[in-house]
Amino acid sequence: MKIYNSKTRKKEEFVPLHAGKVGIYACGPTVYDFFHIGNARPFIIFDVLRRYLESIGYEVTFVQNFTDIDDRMITRANEEGITVKELAERNIKEYFIDAKGLGIRPATVHPRATEHIPQIIALIEKLVQNGLAYAQDGNVYYRVHAFSGYGCLCGQKLEDLESGARVNVNEQKEDPLDFALWKAQKPGEPAWESPWGLGRPGWHIECSAMSMEYLGETFDIHTGGKDLLFPHHENEIAQSEGATGKPYVRYWMHNGFINIDNEKMSKSLGNFFTVRDISAQYDLENVRMFMLSAHYRSPVNFSREMIAQAASALERLYGARDQLAFLKNSAEDRKPNEAEATLIAEADKALVKFDAAMADDLNTADAIGTLFELVREIFKLPQAGVSMQAIDKAEQAMLHMTDILGLLMKKTDDVPPEITAMLKERETARKEKNWKRSDELRDAVLAAGYILEDTAAGQKVRKSV
RNA sequence: GGUGCCAUAGCCAAGUGGUAAGGCCAAGGUCUGCAAAACCUUUAUCCCCCAGUUCGAAUCUGGGUGGCACCUCCA
Numbered sequence: 080m081k082i083y084n085s086k087t088r089k090k091e092e093f094v095p096l097h098a099g100k101v102g103i104y105a106c107g108p109t110v111y112d113f114f115h116i117g118n119a120r121p122f123i124i125f126d127v128l129r130r131y132l133e134s135i136g137y138e139v140t141f142v143q144n145f146t147d148i149d150d151r152m153i154t155r156a157n158e159e160g161i162t163v164k165e166l167a168e169r170n171i172k173e174y175f176i177d178a179k180g181l182g183i184r185p186a187t188v189h190p191r192a193t194e195h196i197p198q199i200i201a202l203i204e205k206l207v208q209n210g211l212a213y214a215q216d217g218n219v220y221y222r223v224h225a226f227s228g229y230g231c232l233c234g235q236k237l238e239d240l241e242s243g244a245r246v247n248v249n250e251q252k253e254d255p256l257d258f259a260l261w262k263a264q265k266p267g268e269p270a271w272e273s274p275w276g277l278g279r280p281g282w283h284i285e286c287s288a289m290s291m292e293y294l295g296e297t298f299d300i301h302t303g304g305k306d307l308l309f310p311h312h313e314n315e316i317a318q319s320e321g322a323t324g325k326p327y328v329r330y331w332m333h334n335g336f337i338n339i340d341n342e343k344m345s346k347s348l349g350n351f352f353t354v355r356d357i358s359a360q361y362d363l364e365n366v367r368m369f370m371l372s373a374h375y376r377s378p379v380n381f382s383r384e385m386i387a388q389a390a391s392a393l394e395r396l397y398g399a400r401d402q403l404a405f406l407k408n409s410a411e412d413r414k415p416n417e418a419e420a421t422l423i424a425e426a427d428k429a430l431v432k433f434d435a436a437m438a439d440d441l442n443t444a445d446a447i448g449t450l451f452e453l454v455r456e457i458f459k460l461p462q463a464g465v466s467m468q469a470i471d472k473a474e475q476a477m478l479h480m481t482d483i484l485g486l487l488m489k490k491t492d493d494v495p496p497e498i499t500a501m502l503k504e505r506e507t508a509r510k511e512k513n514w515k516r517s518d519e520l521r522d523a524v525l526a527a528g529y530i531l532e533d534t535a536a537g538q539k540v541r542k543s544v
Numbered sequence: 545g546g547u548g549c550c551a552u553a554g555c556c557a558a559g560u561g562g563u564a565a566g567g568c569c570a571a572g573g574u575c576u577g578c579a580a581a582a583c584c585u586u587u588a589u590c591c592c593c594c595a596g597u598u599c600g601a602a603u604c605u606g607g608g609u610g611g612c613a614c615c616u617c618c619a
Binding site: 088106107108109114115116117118119120121122146149150151233234235236238239240258259281282283303304305306307308309310311333334335336337338341343344345369372373374376377378379380384385387388389390391392395398402436442444445446447448449450451452455458459462509512514517518521530531532533534535539 | 545546547548549550555556557558559565566567568569575576577578579580581582583611612613614615616617618619
């Protein structure tokens with residue numbers, strides 16, 4: 080597989096540190112609220128990365144943290160009159176609800192910052208020992224100038240970063256670029272004991288501590304949004320490599336941003352959507368389909384129209400899946416004929432093309448194109464009497480692709496008896512050419528959430544998506 | 545000021561040297577009791593503009609124009 084490595088700015092052949100195994104660290108949400116549509120993109124994209132790597136035989140350890148202590152957490156908890164811990168617990172529960180709706184599997188480990196304070200402190204102490212950090216009145220800062228590689232990820236020189244840096248009012252720092260590793264407790268804030276007094280960890284240090292705790296001092300892939308490149312990920316490198324003297328991450332992957340109706344999503348513009356907001360109006364699988372329809376590094380524009388397009392495309396996919404299930408009812412146990420043999424060959428070709436697209440830096444848009452080429456072949460089959468071998472092959476190929484993409488999550492439910500009864504009555508009505516009754520029944524079935532189609536092989540029903 | 549990204553049909557989007565995937569929408573047709581779904585046909589002689597390299601460029605180079613992002617604990 081080739082991965083675009085943000086650090087080298089090139090596509091590189093992916094070679095894991097340990098044969099057959101991959102360690103991935105994904106920057107997770109700060110759990111002060113429901114997560115928003117912008118958070119959803121990396122969660123979905125890198126869930127697909129994980130699924131793909133597993134599909135080609137890797138054993139993947141996927142670590143995604145919850146940031147459960149920071150300024151926003153404290154502010155929000157105060158506003159609501161609850162503890163930071165209570166706020167975190169609640170929103171972590173909510174995270175899993177939305178993640179499930181989006182088809183995002185739980186990570187192998189979901190570490191929380193507040194549960195790794197000893198590791199964080201140990202790491203800071205190491206940095207102090209190495210001369211890379213200094214304490215000031217209970218705060219500890221990273222001495223950016225002392226780390227020679229600073230700026231290697233974002234490709235900026237130290238001077239350039241400084242010329243762009245906002246004027247800093249914090250006179251405790253030796254340099255404006257220095258960043259906090261440990262923050263002294265302010266009145267009313269949660270705090271932990273440390274060699275520098277009561278306080279709490281800075282943001283960047285938690286990811287260094289937790290990633291290395293679960294994946295080792297050097298690991299394979301670190302993911303996150305493009306905006307995290309600087310300063311968050313740059314700082315992680317400075318912290319981890321400054322402490323261990325070893326390379327930290329081998330491949331950095333960053334996803335592009337989501338705009339809303341061509342504008343940057345922001346609370347002030349009022350175009351800020353949480354996934355929970357959207358789930359009230361749309362099935363979240365549409366959101367997943369939308370996210371996968373463009374390359375993960377491109378910026379993408381989110382709008383109602385885009386969701387509608389994704390929904391229609393998804394509908395076609397479900398139609399093809401259900402068509403295969405329907406064909407099984409009349410399948411014939413015989414050798415494939417010429418047309419069916421062609422389908423089987425096409426399915427094999429599609430699988431190869433699909434995997435090649437995914438192996439090319441996770442080109443999901445191209446991969447979906449291949450999936451739809453197979454869908455077209457499936458719909459070209461006759462309505463009845465198809466060779467079981469051909470059906471099985473098409474189904475297996477389609478499942479392979481949709482499993483990796485995490486699509487087609489809805490199972491075809493068994494049709495409930497009341498619907499079956501209506502279908503039976505309608506069949507009789509149709510035989511008697513009682514079109515009025517027949518249409519009434521079709522409307523009733525539709526109202527119950529099922530789509531009814533008449534085919535040469537009889538009535539076909541499926542749950543609407 | 546520093547750094548980086550992008551520009552393909554009505555909409556979305558793949559394609560990084562060999563003559564424009566796929567999806568959505570639209571129109572006409574086939575099928576159907578009518579539908580629905582599906583299928584067939586139509587929909588970019590051309591990929592922001594201008595030069596250049598090449599037998600050949602959407603794809604490479606240079607220059608424009610337009611849009612976006614990071615340098616602010618925002619994915």
